[in-house]
Amino acid sequence: MRDRDVGPTADEGLLRALYSEHGGPLLGYVLRLTGGDRLQAEDVVQETLLRAWRHPDALAGRPVRPWLFTVARNLVVDAHRAKRARPPETGIDEQLLTTLAGSDDIDRALESWTVAEALAELTPSHRAVLVETYYRGRSVAEAAKALGIPAGTVKSRTYYALRALKLALEERGLAP
Known part of the structure; x- marks a missing residue:
């Protein structure tokens, strides 16, 4: 198949639109949640937008930004819990x-x-x-x-x- 050669699909267009409209505010929100850890914040924003792209039906009929912020917050909380649940990767035991x-x-x-x-x-x-x-x-x-x-x-x-x-x-x- 040569779909990629033709140009962006509708799904890619949705993702680009979500990022251009909500990416900046979402990144700022996640930066505050992660204590300023930019790498983690960028990962959370990427995962949030990826989930929106995978489940466009979840966005239908509701405001998009609150949904994105809720997903991002849940991802940060899940990452924090996972980090506490396993032994530290670095440091002294x-x-x-x-x-x-x-x-x-x-x-x-x-x-x-x-x-x-x-x-x-x-x-x-x-x-x-x-x-x-x-x-x-x-x-x-x-x-x-x-x-x-x-x-x-x-x-x-x-x-x-x-x-x-x-x-x-x-x-x-x-x-x-």
Whole structure:
């Protein structure tokens, strides 16, 4: 068939007439309904005019503009409801973040357990120096007083204890 080559049909003429007469006011109305989202508003106007074109009998015997505005409003409401009914297409899912945070807690617990095992492998003097300086947060002088050893000994034991701890953690695949 070569209908398209002949020119616009009566249906296309109706659509063009509807758009030229009601397109501008309809777009302005839908822009207000969509909060200024021009792309969504243009889609709604297009769908509204398409429905009028598909159902010309719905326009017969009634004012056209109120019918178009009602259809457009219904389309915007339906789109809003559909958007709320399904998960967001983009953005961050709060439940996923909670799940990931939970796995971080598990990872931290496993790391702590591994570090505790590595500390248990150290000599008692190295372990005592690390407990005083790192876990209890004492200065070299305070650790020396608590352990009853000179400050220089605390420094050297801390140095060698950290090296031994690093090796023990590397054996477990945890050292940097």
